Structure formats: C-alpha cells, structure tokens
Amino acid sequence: MSYETLMFIHLYSVVPSFVLGTLNLILRKGTNLHKTLGRIYMILMLFTAVVTLFMKAHVGPVFLNHFGYIHLFSVLTIYTIPTAYTAIRRGDVKVHKRKMILLYFGALIIAGGFTFFPGRYLHEVFFG
Template sequence: MDYYTLMYLHLATVIPCFLIGTMLLMLKKGTGIHRSFGRVYMILMLITATITLFMPADVGPRFLNHFGWIHSFSFLTIYTVPTAYWAIKKGNVKSHSRKMVLLYFGAIIIAGGFTFSPGRYLHDLFFG
C-alpha cells in the first residue's frame, strides 16, 4: 500500500477516535454506552496505531530508515490499550482510567498536534 492510502486509512480511524474519546471523557463512566463506545474506541485505536507502523516517517530523523519519534505513540498505544482493557476486567478502575486519559491526550491530542507541524500533510492542507 502506498503512503497516501495508509494516511487516509489512518485519518478514517483516528478521527472517529478523537470524537469518541472526547465523548467518553464527558460521559458518565461505567454505563452501558460508555462500555460500548469504549470497545469501539479501543479497537479503532489499535487499528490506527497499527496502520501508522507501516507509514515511514516523513519528518525528522529515522530509525531503521523507517520509524520516526512519532511512532513511539503508536507503540505506546499498542501497549496501553490491552493493559487498560485488562485493568478494567480485573476491576482496577483507577489504572484503567489513568491509562485511557493518558492515551487520549498522548496519542490523540499531542501526536495529533504534531501532525499539524510544517512538512506534514495536515499542515499543508490547513495552512498551505
């Protein structure tokens, strides 16, 4: 798959993550709707993180001629989603909550913010 196909697939999964994640932060926790949307959110986050691993870094230094520093958010997501899932399954609400809030702000807000930096597609789309 070429870079642009992967990028559009990533956008198609991460934009719903942003919307669902924002909604989940505002809704009452532990309800049926929270659990249902939470499952969708976790699945989409895993899909979007996996997609990004196939996208070579376009900005900044590369490791193994492929991975950039922004890929660290992908690896963080692939680790955090299952551990947050297991935390809630074990009844550890505090750990689950902390992981999910950090995931939202780290992988969506911070990493998403960096996608608007010069040299990236979204920067060119919105500011170019």
Template sequence: MSYVFLAYMHLVTVVPAFLIGTFLLLNRKGTLKHRALGKVYMLLMLSTALITLFMTAQVGPTLLNHFGFIHLFSGLVLYSVPAAFFAARKKDYRTHQYNMIGVYVGGILIAGGFAFAPGRLLHTWLF
C-alpha cells in the same frame, strides 16, 4: 501501500476515535453506553496505531530509515489500550483511567498536534 492511502486510512480511524474518546471522557463512566463505545474506541485506537507503523516518518531523524519520533506514540497506544482493557476487566478502574487518559492525551492530542506540524502531510493538506 502508498503513504497517501495509509494517511487516509489513519484519518478514517483516528477522527471517530477522537470524537468517541472526547465523548467518553466527558460523560458518565461505567454505563452500558460507556462500555460499548469504549470497546469501539479501543479498536479504533489499536487500528490507527497499527496503520501508523506502516507509515514512514516524513520529518526528522529515522530509525531503520522508517520509524520516527512520532512512532513512539503508536507504541504507547499498543501497550496502553490492552493494559486499560484488562484493568477494567479486573475492576482496577484507576489503572484503566490512567491508561485511557494517556492514550487520549498522548495518542490523539499530542501525536495529532505533531501531525499538523510543518513538513507533515496533514499540514500540507490543510495549509
């Protein structure tokens, strides 16, 4: 698959995840709406993390001529989303909360910030 196609697929999953995640963080927890949107958010975040694993790092050093520093955030998401899901199922809401905040801050805000850095595709597209 081409890098540009993967970038579009990544945007298709991460933009709604950002919007839903923001809504979930700012609104009441535990409601039916929260649980339903939370499942959608988790699926979008898992999808976006998997997509990024196929995207070759374009900036900085790489491991195996493919993975870069930004791929660490994919690992964070791939670990934290299932951990948060199972914590919520066990009614361990503190663990669920910490994992989901970590996914949002690390997987969306910080990784998103790096995605707009000079030399990256989003930076090229927007600036």
C-alpha cells in the same frame, strides 16, 4: 500500499477515535454507552496504531530507514489499550482511568498536534 493510502486509512480511523474518546471522557462512566463506545474506541485506536507502523516517517530523524519519534505513540497505544482493558476487567478503575487519559492525551492530542507541523499533510491542508 502507498503512503497516501495508509495516511487516509489512518485519518479515517483516528478522527472517529478522537470523537469517541472525547465523548467517553465527558459522559458518565460505567454505563452501557460508555462501555460500548470504549470498546469501539479501543478497536479503532489499535487499528490506527498498527496502520501507522507501516507509514514511513517523513519529518525528523528516521531510524532503520522507516521509523521516527512519532512511532513511539503507536507503541504507546499498542501497549496501553490491552493493559487498560485488562485493568477494567480486573475491576481496577483507577489504573484503567489513568491509562485511558494517558492514551487520549498522548496519542490523540499530543501526536495529533504534531500532524500540524510543517512538512506534514494536515499542515498543508489547513495552512498550506
């Protein structure tokens, strides 16, 4: 699969993730709506993290001729989602909340911010 195809698959899954994650941060916690949106958010985030592992790094240092520092956010996501889900299933709201906030700001806000750096597709779309 081409980089461009993977990039668009990633964009089409991460944009709704951002919207759902933002809503779940704002909405009342513990409701059926929060749980439903949260499950969809988790699935989309896992999907988009796996997709990014197949995308070769184009900016910055590259390891093993493929991975860059940006891929650490994929690993963060793949680790955080199951542990946050397990925490809430155990009733540990504090751990779940901390992990989900970390995921939102780490994987969506910080990693998303990097997509606007020169040499990246969204930089070209918005500033190019």
